[in-house]
Amino acid sequence: MGNDGDYDWEKEVEEFEKTKAGVKGLVDSGVVKIPRFFIDQSEKSSNSVTQLQIPVIDFQELTTRRMEIVDEIRKASESWGFFQMVNHGVPMSVMDAILEGTRKFHEQPTESKMEYYSTDVMRTVKFYTILGNLQKSHAASWRDAFSCTFTDDMLNPAAIPPVCRNEINEYMKFMMKLRDTLSDLLSEALGLNRDFLGKMQFLKSESLSCLYYPACPEPERTFGTEKHADPTSLTVLVQDDTGGLQIHHDNYWVDVPPIKGALIANIGSFMQLISNDKFKSVEHRVLARSIGTRVSSACFFYPSSDQILKPCGPLKELENPPIYREVSYLEFVTCHQKKMSEEDSVTAEAPLSDSLSVRQLGAVSRRWSSSLYRPLSPSLPIDSHDEEVVTAMELLRRKRPSSPALQIE
């Protein structure tokens, strides 16, 4: 490394942000070396396997095959935290269109994208690479994002740029429909009444992230998306046919192969909490690659604006000693963000003291709701460093009298 003394990390990030052109701007300018804040220092484990396959669940004839499908969802959510869905009712044309809309947004001239460029997590419609304050301990991901937040299923259509407005609105209509179906099925898979999660409004708000992964000149030094678990109730993802998404399963990184027409469902960490660990939220990442652009769209589902302020723990209906303490979703996300931002006092400022007014909380909730896909911090010790790593989920575990609070059981 040698010359680290000359290296001004903040300045490099600042200069990058000033261009408002994202990773695509870097690539278009012809960089052959990636800026250092994208470099992931951790050992890249290559222990990925291809024999293992995440479950593929066919939703065809849902009414007659319901029990069977519920059972497949239960098994997949318990052991994988991920599954692919086929015949889910979202037309192929609508999926193709959202990927095309994603591409169109990111491939328009920089001047047209710039007005949306923001690192402010409060903005409901924004284009960014880095959200909030990047930590020196965290590498930036080699991709650009355009995200739209639908609080309680709603976003003023005029706020979405015309270049992808129809695609996003049409896709979101189907996402909400599929959400209703999945909400019922997941409730049943948890052994609860079909309308349970729906009534609780645990999946009532959405943030759609339209992601653009340009080719990377040094793909072995960074990731398309750094490893993380989604702090959501549920995430539904559509990816193009290039691949690169991997999930952490049984200490392996397992590829999630593109299947034409499939959507990927991903149990979020909040679902893991309310299900008292019955359903698993699993770490995943996207590899960077040297050729070709990848696009994907991730729809993050999380609780309604009313619900996010209410304390909520593992569901009592599940009749197990609760593993986690009660926490509002707002607090939950803040906890995740704090974990990933040890030195960061901007996005992780303690917004949860009792003295805060509801209005302030509303502002805070808007702030994080559009930032859902910031990765969880230091994450599990799969290919990471020696120091002890504590995840946000572990922090939320109830304390046992005789054991150290943060001990992993």
Ligand code: OGA
């Ligand atoms: C995410 C994510 C995966 C992908 O945005 O949280 O995991 O394939 N994206 O883009």
Ligand code: NI
């Ligand atoms: Ni994710």
